[in-house]
Amino acid sequence: MKEYIIHNEWKIIEEGFRPENNRISESIFSIGNGKMGQRANFEEKYSGDSLQGAYIAGIYYPDKTRVGWWKNGYPEYFAKIINSTNWIGINVLVNGQELDLGKAKIHSFRRELDMQHGLLSRSFEAELPNGNRVKVTSQRFVSIDDTEIGAIRYSVKALNFSGVITFSPYLNGDVMNEDSNYDEKFWVEVEREISKNEGYLTLETLKTKFQVTTGMYFQSFRNGTPAQEEIVNASHEKYVGATQKIEVAEGDEATIEKLAATVSSLNYKNTDLLQKAKAAVARAQKAGFDKLFEKHKTKWLQIWETSDIKIEDDTAAQQGIRYNIFQLNQTYTGEDERLNIGPKGFTGEKYGGVTYWDTEAYCLPFFLGTSSIEVSRHLLMYRHKHLQKAIENAEKLGFNCNAALYPMVTINGEECHNEWEITFEEIHRNGAIAYAIFNYINYTGDKEYLAPYGFEVLLAISRFWSQRVNWSEEKQKFVMLGVTGPNEYENNVNNNFHTNYMAVWTLKYTLEVIDYLKKDFPFLFDELLKKWKFNELSETTRWRKIIENMYFPFDAKRQLFLQQDGFTDKELIPVSKLSKKHRPINQKWSWDHILRSCYIKQADTLQSIFWFEDDFSMDQLKRHFDFYEPLTVHESSLSPCVHSILAAKIGYEKKSYEMYLRTARLDLDDYNNDTDDGLHITSMGGTWMSFVMGFGGMRVKNNRLTFNPFLPEKWGSWSFRIKFRGVHLEVTMQQKQFTIVNHSDQTASVEVWNQAETVKGNSKKEFKK
Template identity: 40%
Template sequence: MREFHKNKIAIYEYDEWRIIEKAFDEKTNQRSETIFSLGNGYLGIRGNLEEGYSGDPKTSLVGTYINGIYESEPIMYGEYHYGYPLWGQTMINVTDWRLISFWIEDEKFDMLKGSIKDYNRTLDMKNGKLTRELIWRSPKDKEIYVKIERFVSLTNKHLAAIRFMIKPLNFDGEITFISELDGNVKNKNLREQALIVIDKWADERLGYIQQKTNKTEFTIGCSMYNDFYCKEQDIEYSLEKIEEDKKIGIKITFKGEKDQTYILDKYVNFYTSRDVVENEIMNYAKEGVLEAKTAGYDNLYNEHKEYLFKFWEDADIKIKGDIALQQGIRFNSFQLLQSVGRDGITNIGAKGLTGEGYEGHYFWDSEIYVLPFFLYSRPEISKALLMYRYNTLDKARERAREMRSKGALFPWRTINGEEASSYFPASTAQYHIDADITYAIYKYVEATDDFDFLINYGAEIVFETARMWADRGGYIPLKDNKFCINEVTGPDEYKPCVDNNCYTNYMARFNLNYGVYVAELLKAKYPQKYEELKEKINLKEEELVEWKNAADNMYLPYDERLGINPQDDSFLYKEPYDVDSIPVEETPLVTNWHQLNIMRYQICKQADVILLMFLLGDEFDIELKKRNYDFYEPKTTHDSSLSACVFSIIASEIGYKEQAYNYFMQTARMDLDDYNNNAHEGIHTACMAGTWASVVNGFAGMRVYNGELHFKPYLPEKWESYEFRVKYKNRQINVKVEDNLTIYKLLDGDDIVIWHKGNRVELSKMKEVTLS
């Protein structure tokens, strides 16, 4: 197997709950800015230094982002063809709020000037706080202790706060703090500055900036309140407001005394025209920081910590035996929580709220990779992700009409629901996203019994996507009049625009069958709702017959000679290639090989057929899964971060435990150890969710068959135990796997039947069941 973690060096200390940086290095600064990002699903900030950065601008990316707030620019084409998207979408970098600098007389605190000792930067994942602590010796030999904390509130999405503490160690003298809001912000991928400052003001403690996007006309307001005090005694100080063209600030000057601690608490609020009407943004933002000051930093932080405590109770995976992997999986879970939208109008970007890679776009990653993590820990978040798709359904209908198709066609890359990718072979051609969304709806209803969601929202998506498939395919005489779907791209983007991609055809069949099932369910149990929905979307009964016929006659690729599922009609006719012979420096291939060379060989970018073996696992026997794995594993470069976790899961299922573990390691520390050399652009949210799946679906073998939970757990050789919790049908189950033992405990909800290695097990509340 290809191991793309070779020669990677961990730059953070191993710790179960913390990411610890013991030395500041310009060369890895931009990567650390990603790793030390904070967010709450609405607001995200990279781990930029509060005082600013005087190093090479290429080694830093300043970023604060609000989920779903974007700017559009025309997409530039050498040649434009019908159906190409006209406008791109980019999540914008908004007001830079974290700026706090200080001077000791005429010397500005700077990490790259003077000298640093006792340096420590720590991301506390258990409590949701970033802390930087150090002693700085200025060029004129003045020593000062510095401790800076920040958090982005998980209980108030508009709120963030910084506590900046300093203590002179060998001097008395004048010290000046400057706290700023900077509206002069840019995005590296936009040709023009997205935001213009339309209002700003400051008094001696409060400050406010209001900005507006040029094209999309979002208005964003950012307010701050600065509370300065001395820890040991009352202190005299002067306050002065600062106003520049696109910046406002507060200047605090005082006489610093040796061994006295001085503290600046900075409270910040963001509101947008999506949250409140435009002329009320300033009032909400101003009142927000005043309320924060009244509540106080410690109380706000304690509320934030309490939220995290409850989250970890539901979502934590405890590993004994490998501290590096324990750290990795907790980091991944923490960043997923910080990145995911929870309001039904936003989703989760491939890079979360941590960077500008993929321009903040949402992908199918949300439904197939990220949603299951929340479905079995915080199902209400999964529902919110699906509501985003419902709230953009009209955009999907418009795209289907543009593509001369019926029903709805959801976008490959998007923020606002419109397709934003200029390269159709790897975007629009990936029609499977319709089936991925339907599959996620199915899994959500299966796990929650939330039929109200299905009736009022999900069914409409299911019907419109089934319509698309029935129209998109056709009965081909040379394929024995089977229903074929031609000119599509499956998950493997290295094989674009092929006929009968195996993943796509199977998932389309699932979508069509589920459409018929949901229609029959609504007819039988909710007839009035069914009639209302039929009328709303002009659904005809004969369409159900059409869906059933297409599903029953779907062409499902299978090669009798090899006993495998060909990835598509042409894959087996391509020239084989030794993937292991490809030098590491030539990967990923998409940036080092011409696409015609990639397409001509039996080379896969990522899991495709193997992903199908997982998602629709009950349709394939174990021997077929093994043959497919053996065939595709040597042909896969894993140039996509979505790939390794899927191979880990199937390797666990077929008994390839060593490969399962190796692939799991490549998911668990993808960003912490920067396996793909691109962590500086932002985290890999789908890969992070895949870490959870590698344990729960892989090592523990969790599946849902016929509405019941099945487990087939084993313990990786290097571990002493692992433990996690699963929410399912209003129950919560704790699963602990030790050497030769699995312990199940129903923590909440009514009695439930589960299956352990094919054996029926009854669980009653708070009673442990121990099995070999």
């Protein structure tokens, strides 16, 4: 755990340069706009340790799988959102000496991310080996208003010398992914051009044949006046650049403004890319840095209007939640249903930037509560569009009759994960996708999504569960063999509670949906019967048998559902008894040691209890939490939020706060020693849930919002905004008082501490506990 980020309510601040933390900071200070993102690499050259990264949504490469032992059903590739053209680069010379913080003496350094306005700033004073001392300031953003544009303003002030400051802005497409399986570069050049202060570079991916054109325009200034010095161009394979030498006297400041545009064949024809890039550069040039930023800032302020969470008297907690909200909105805007949310977003290369079950389980609730209904619907449609691929994926594993197994990892619907214990066995992801359909409809009331989109997905998943179970003569129950639950520190187990529970729940829910369609859409349902060759009687009869006879491992002595068969055969030593030198165990222990231990990577059985809390009594909730929480190491970023919510439900307020702070500051404080390879974007959705569902106690029941809020001990108050079925509410918790302000014209039906009320449009109501 590293705590070098300065606490501030609206800003992420790093004071002083620590090379050993540079990769962590490059992740933490990343910026994006839903269409592209950029790690916080330096504009000038840096010879120290760095992960250069610029990423474009939807542009990927199928990197050939590298495994020692090929198994039937393995995917042939791992899809990766790939590192793309470096558009931020500006090499700087000071009297012929290269500015490089890896070689200079640094007198001061500050990096700052303004979350309220979406601006990354940096300033430092450095002394070069030739004795020249400079003060550098830079500002950078990728526009969330015009999502094809990025902008940089970079200034160098001569503190103790006169001479020449040389700027060399460039576009460099000769990049590669650090995680390339065969040390392969994924781009080839299509065309390039450079003329004075404007240049363009078009590249194409191998295999997938995506094309991306990146353009740049720059202008240099001396003390605010445009520089007139000659511009010299440079061009070679995958590279265009320019050089301008600016004469300065001591105290003068040389500034360069670099505007860049990125367009891709995902949105335009290949033949139109250069023209579209030039049009985007022209838009940026006409507006200029300041006007571009004003529009960008205005858009961010609008986003915060509906998604901000406020905390009084706890700056660390306040900074944490805003940072999570900021990164979620940078990663996904919901405007394009072809796109989804990668676990690292646009901040690093681990996990390939592709889609996991994280989206449905942890991100969907955030977008349901803070964005328009279309945004969440697009997340669901992403899976519906991939239904045929999911069916093909199941067929490769031996399933039939249009059963679907959604991939563990994907970008285009095909499975691209190749660890057998996850690819073939972590099948609970199917349940998460089914649950997301229920969650969306329960929240929005948009039941028509079921006709036919939701039903088609549910039918295919139910067919999978029906075939995946088998009958145990010994137990006289249906069992699920050879699975891996959410807790990946247990592989190839039998009867994982969460997996079995999700299977049964999915079958029940699909039966409910069938009844709804038969009643409200009888003609459509008849068409769906024919389309999917659905033998309703025989298939649903088997489903009901599975529902009634599913086996769940149970410890009668402890009155606990076990995570899987044989879990209590392990030596049950609480995490609190582990020496710190053994943590995190995934970096200190062998895999054999981990698998034989009782330690849980993330909420597993508790995941089911969280989603289906009404199926369990309060005593059961408490008993299961008390058993599993002490055994959980939370080495998955997806774990603390579930524990925080359940702790709040049970009344363990201090534990709820502890787990909230862990998830909220997971990356800012590098809890799991892995922020250097990118942020944990999808767990940030869990952070939002831990606040709204934990401290706010918010649920949707009987078509209305219910709240059972509490105020953590050290806080003066908290508040958050929530959208629900056309209503926009602002809720505030103070000591013993809960207030709802309705910012919409529509009346809201709510329940607070089991007290049902209505809040009229544009009015306020207070509740006392």
